[in-house]
Amino acid sequence: MALSKTRTNVAMTDPTAAIPSALRTLEAEASGVTALAAAIRSDLGGAFAASIATILEAKGRLIITGLGKSGHIGRKIAATFASTGTPAFFVHASEASHGDLGMITADDVILALSWSGEQPEMKNLISYAKRFKIALIAMTSNAGSTLAAAADIALTLPKAREACPHNLAPTTSSLMMLSLGDALAIALLETRGFTSSDFSVLHPGGKLGAMLKYxxxxxxxxxxxxxxxxxxxxxxxxxxxxxxxxxxxxxxxxxxxxxxxxxxxxxxxxxxxxxxxxxxxxxxxxxxxxxxxxxxxxxxxxxxxxxxxxxxxxxxxxxxxxxxxxxxxxxxxxx
Missing domain, CATH: 3.10.580.10 (CBS-domain)
Structure with a gap:
């Protein structure tokens, strides 16, 4: 009831007042992507290149994992990899502990997404990767986290303020993880020489499929x-x-x-x-x-x-x- 009352009290009388809010959100998120690009040019570049090499050398697939907002981003990243020539799928970090670890083989590479790097649900997955010597790449903002420490490669994202005015709701951080995932997928696409013809094989339906006809x-x-x-x-x-x-x-x-x-x-x-x-x-x-x-x-x-x-x-x-x-x-x- 209190939440409903609050919503009523803050009803916006001037719709144009939302525009400055939108601009602040976009500027905050853009600054996060800019910081990410600067990091790749410096300290993050080595880990990025090592991740590309590890995924290319894998005999199996790329397994993306995460939970919460990172899980949602992970699902999209997995779809992007799969559609651009890198076999990949998403395994939810919580479900992994209840049988889905069986989807992951010793030939695979795991890309684990966690902004804090401290989700307890990741513990069993990390242990599984270590036990079967499965390459583990971490995508996190916390270089000193449990996930980063356990990973073979840590993609450490720069700190950035969320677009949320309380600095709580994952917004800027989610976009940065999505952008880094896209950067990995496109770098792999270009390294593999994945062509528009290859793309058409994986996208036969819809308008995109039609555009890829000859x-x-x-x-x-x-x-x-x-x-x-x-x-x-x-x-x-x-x-x-x-x-x-x-x-x-x-x-x-x-x-x-x-x-x-x-x-x-x-x-x-x-x-x-x-x-x-x-x-x-x-x-x-x-x-x-x-x-x-x-x-x-x-x-x-x-x-x-x-x-x-x-x-x-x-x-x-x-x-x-x-x-x-x-x-x-x-x-x-x-x-």
Whole structure:
């Protein structure tokens, strides 16, 4: 009842009064990340590099553990590692003592998150790591803590004030742990040479999965591709444009290589009484933008948007093999 009464008494009459509070929170958290970056440039750098080497050399997986807010951050970090080429999963520090230690093998590496480094729930997990000689990396702000002392590598985060005005609710500290986890995951991604192709294998669903499809997965091929040779009369080119429905027609030379393209825009720019009797050579845009079948759908969308066009011819060795329209990307969920 007392809490409800307090909430009523502090009801905010001016919504804009929340803005300074938001700015203080963001500034406090930003200062924590800035301090973390400075630490990696100095004392924390060695431990960071050693952690990367230890995880890379592991035959097993990366086990992330923690509890409370650190546990929530640990779950997200584990998901980030797993999606960027480092097999990982989360084990709750409390549940570990009730059977989940069986999920951890001698080939694994444990990354234990605890701001204080003194949670009693970590004791059994630390003992298990020591007993089976499992590499233990600690992420904590307390270099003298039980966790840091037991760890093979201690990632000691710099002290920082929480954004909470009472300096109690984990806010800045949580963001710093999340940021350090992301830094580890991306460093491992880059060290492994994890590519966008690798990424697409692990992200087949949703918009991200759609963006990681290739032009070859979405393009129209064969007779669906609007093409005419050099020297074609514009009347015939217009029939091809209308029949295929892409608002353009690719023009090829005698070797079957792309020489130009005629679009709706070209028709408007060259509108004149004798347009239909002119040849495509007079109207076409030469050296049109084309893409490879191996271009990611997301990159194709960027090119369409930046060029303010709606279709792209897909070529191999300058020979047209397909066409991708903006509508194809929309249907696939890329945009």
């Amino acid at each position: 032009a070859r997965d979405l393009m129209h091929t064969g007779e669906a591709v609007p093409l005419k040779p050099l020297g074609t009369r514009m009347s015939d080119a217009l029939v091809e444009m209308s029949a295929k429905g892409f608002g353009c027609v690719g023009i090829v030379d005698g070797n079957g290589q792309i020489a130009g393209i005629v679009t709706d825009g070209d028709l408007r720019r060259h509108m004149r009484p004798d347009l239909m009797t002119a040849t495509v050579d007079e109207v076409m845009t030469r050296n049109p933008k084309t893409i490879s079948p191996n271009l990611l759908a997301g990159q194709a969308l960027e090119l369409l948007n930046s060029s303010k066009i709606t279709a792209l011819l897909v070529t191999e060795s300058k020979r047209p093999v397909g066409i991708v329209h903006l509508h194809d990307l929309l249907r696939a969920g890329v945009a």
